[in-house]
Amino acid sequence: KQEVTQIPAALSVPEGENLVLNCSFTDSAIYNLQWFRQDPGKGLTSLLLIQSSQREQTSGRLNASLDKSSGRSTLYIAASQPGDSATYLCAVSEGGSEKLVFGKGTKLTVNP
Amino acid sequence: DAGVIQSPRHEVTEMGQEVTLRCKPISGHDYLFWYRQTMMRGLELLIYFNNNVPIDDSGMPEDRFSAKMPNASFSTLKIQPSEPRDSAVYFCASTSRGWRGWGVLTFGAGSRLTVL
Numbered sequence: 001k002q003e004v005t006q007i008p009a010a011l012s013v014p015e016g017e018n019l020v021l022n023c024s025f026t027d028s029a030i031y032n033l034q035w036f037r038q039d040p041g042k043g044l045t046s047l048l049l050i051q052s053s054q055r056e057q058t059s060g061r062l063n064a065s066l067d068k069s070s071g072r073s074t075l076y077i078a079a080s081q082p083g084d085s086a087t088y089l090c091a092v093s094e095g096g097s098e099k100l101v102f103g104k105g106t107k108l109t110v111n112p
Numbered sequence: 113d114a115g116v117i118q119s120p121r122h123e124v125t126e127m128g129q130e131v132t133l134r135c136k137p138i139s140g141h142d143y144l145f146w147y148r149q150t151m152m153r154g155l156e157l158l159i160y161f162n163n164n165v166p167i168d169d170s171g172m173p174e175d176r177f178s179a180k181m182p183n184a185s186f187s188t189l190k191i192q193p194s195e196p197r198d199s200a201v202y203f204c205a206s207t208s209r210g211w212r213g214w215g216v217l218t219f220g221a222g223s224r225l226t227v228l
Contacts, residue, residue: 032214043203044219051213089155091217098143098209099168100217102155 002027002094006103013080014111021075021106023090028068031093034100035064035075038087047088048075080110116220118204124226130192133223135204136185145217146179146189147203155203161187194227201225 003026013019023033032051036044048057048064050073056065061078073092077084089105117136125131137144145160159169164181172179176195181187191198205219 034217036219043221044205046216046218049214049216053213093214097168098162099157099160100145101157102147104154 002030002092002099002101004090004092004101004103006088006090006106008106009104010107010109012109012111015080015082017080017110018076018078019080019108021077021088021090021108023073023075023092023103025071025073025090025092025101027092027094028071030068031098033064033066033073033093034091035062035073036089036091038089038105040086044089077108080108082110082112084108085110116204116206116218118202118220118223120223121221122224122226124228125194126228127195128193129227130190131194131198131225131227133189133202133204133225135187135189135220137187137204137206138218139185141206141208141215141218142184143207143209144181144187145205145207146187147205149201149203149222150199158189158202191225194225196227199225199227 005024034049035047038044050057050066063076066073087105087107090103091100119134146158149155158171159179161181179189201222201224203222207217208215
């Protein structure tokens with residue numbers, strides 16, 4: 001059974017800092033990995049999708065990497081802004097199925 | 113496209129009542145997922161469909177929960193009878209899978225259920 005862990009659970013940084021969020025998973029037989037953002041009281045918004053054959057994806061100030069062999073992914077946020085404050089969730093497919101298993105998320109606060 | 117549409121956005125009901133949550137996926141998406149989110153347990157997959165057929169319902173907590181997808185544009189999640197511990201935000205999400213791989217999983221805004 002796929003288990004997804006995100007560390008840290010919460011992170012507070014000053015505006016402008018570069019930061020890294022971590023995601024680890026137990027089963028490397030995945031179809032894809034996705035990073036989402038959730039604002040308080042809202043739904044989830046997809047940020048980046050990495051297919052199993054890919055090593056990384058970039059969108060603007062965001063870069064996500066995937067290392068299947070070690071069961072890890074990182075989300076790099078460059079030059080953080082107060083508007084980046086949200087909870088970031090990592091989701092990984094469960095081996096051999098289409099099910100996406102979510103981590104508990106990292107709550108990010110970017111202070112002006 | 114208007115995205116994944118869920119209704120109602122908020123539902124407050126009393127224990128023992130029947131609750132029906134509705135979802136309209138994005139047109140052309142052939143996978144539909146129902147998730148439940150609580151502070152304690154995070155996001156849990158309840159059930160998912162492929163081409164309107166239920167594929168895995170192992171996350172459905174009890175027989176009180178049932179889900180249907182009568183056609184490609186509509187799905188329901190029903191709780192009967194409801195209990196206070198069912199209080200949560202229920203999300204519907206849809207995606208597709210093509211020759212290039214998986215598409216982005218798109219979530220609806222969620223239905224916040226409170227059972228008194």
